[in-house]
Amino acid sequence: MSSVMSNIPCPNCKYEGAICDAYSNGDEYVFCERCGFSYSPEEGEMKNPLGSWCCLIKGAGQVGSIDNKEFIKSLKSHLEGDKEKEIDECWFTFKKGKQWYVHDLIADRIMPFGRFKALQRVVQELER
Numbered sequence: 001m002s003s004v005m006s007n008i009p010c011p012n013c014k015y016e017g018a019i020c021d022a023y024s025n026g027d028e029y030v031f032c033e034r035c036g037f038s039y040s041p042e043e044g045e046m047k048n049p050l051g052s053w054c055c056l057i058k059g060a061g062q063v064g065s066i067d068n069k070e071f072i073k074s075l076k077s078h079l080e081g082d083k084e085k086e087i088d089e090c091w092f093t094f095k096k097g098k099q100w101y102v103h104d105l106i107a108d109r110i111m112p113f114g115r116f117k118a119l120q121r122v123v124q125e126l127e128r
């Protein structure tokens with residue numbers, strides 16, 4: 001089964017870069033890295049996510065939605081326990097006022113989501 005990935009505006013936060021994975025059988029999966037909105041045929045829409053999270057270990061990783069504050073605690077303690085491993089990226093997003101931010105747990109810094117994505121693009125260019 002093949003799939004086509006494209007960017008669509010997020011139905012939840014209007015971010016232009018939400019990821020849409022469309023499969024040849026008609027199934028569609030949507031995930032927004034900014035607000036954590038997700039849609040899948042199995043689970044439907046995730047309503048009112050608190051944000052998204054991402055953890056990359058040696059290039060392989062996981063992303064997901066955050067639906068409760070406890071999750072952030074467990075993400076942090078997971079990171080504490082995994083100090084020996086080479087974690088490339090570990091961050092989560094949150095909204096304050098009208099602005100989305102990224103808390104980068106590796107660098108332990110917080111920056112606006114837009115700037116974080118711009119930085120990521122620069123790093124990807126340099127690593128090519």
Ligand SMILES: [Zn+2]
Nearest residue numbers: 010013032035
């Ligand atoms: Zn969104």
